[in-house]
Amino acid sequence: MFYNCDCIDGAKKHLKDNSVDLIITDPPYGISGEKLHKHYNRNEAGVIGGYVEVSEIDYPEFSRKWIVQAERVLKPGGSIYIVSGYTQLRHILNSLADTNLIEKNHIIWKFNFGVFTSKKYVSSHYHILYYVKPGSAHTFNTNAFFADSEKDESGGSLNYKDREDVWIINREFKPGEVKNKNELPKTMLTKMILYSSQPDDLVCDFFLGSFSTAKAAIGLGRNACGFELNKMAFLHQQKEIQSISKGYMLNSLRPVPTNIMTNRGKTITDEEAESIQRDYKILTDIGTTKKAAIVNLTVKYGRGYWSLLRIIDGTTNKSKGN
């Protein structure tokens, strides 16, 4: 359910204790309207009016109040991602520190919307505070996007790379479309939702704006709820969200190979070792680097990188492969 009201009152009225699996939210930045426009340095045509800001003076108390509600409604083991600029970050961090929520990561979101500055560096990142509520194991689907065994061309783990705490994700340009002042990119929302929730979980956004969180959650087969004070945005987006069919984005996700290391731990026969060496020679003869050739062979032989390296270097005892 979506509510056109203040999120603090709305949460008190509509959301029970321990009822939400995941909160992803992007509170107003506490930058006054005109400055916010300059901050993004872009043409505002198509942006829905009526964005509700919070004054700098009210920001600490406002943050404290909505974060207390967020903590209350999260299930034990539930997660919260708060996207914040730098200006009011300290108030959000202070409010979080007053709760029992546990910090998991402080993520830096680097994006391509360089704000206008002169005589100083260009600011091009936001902060994402990822916390969990104690009391139960939190959902973190480590292999949501990549299997442990998947490597890039230089042998680096794709899974590790995807889980680093600096995210380079561009904002979406939507020329000609009706949009919210600062819409979160779908790629980023997909990342948070797939790592931190299960199908049919309830995902809540305290500051819906364009309903981007809710749209991604429903598209990924979750349920969604939230609040937005701006009536104009609320009415427009509430109508739009009705046309989104639950789970429609799932088909476009790359299937993650499950356990491609099927032969890990099994004895390596002389025959298999010879075959590996033959394939390795073919690949390197056509110019493939040693690392890339081994990465390639992990898939064919269902064995780990180091095991193959030992066979290729002739240093294995061939009794067991990893």
Ligand SMILES: C[S@@+](CC[C@H](N)C(=O)[O-])C[C@H]1O[C@@H](n2cnc3c(N)ncnc32)[C@H](O)[C@@H]1O
């Ligand atoms: C930074 S925007 C959210 C953008 C959103 N994540 C998106 O992708 O479109 C913050 C939103 O919170 C709304 N807002 C401000 N104060 C609010 C309050 N007390 N309760 C609910 N919504 C509020 C603003 O109107 C604005 O749409």
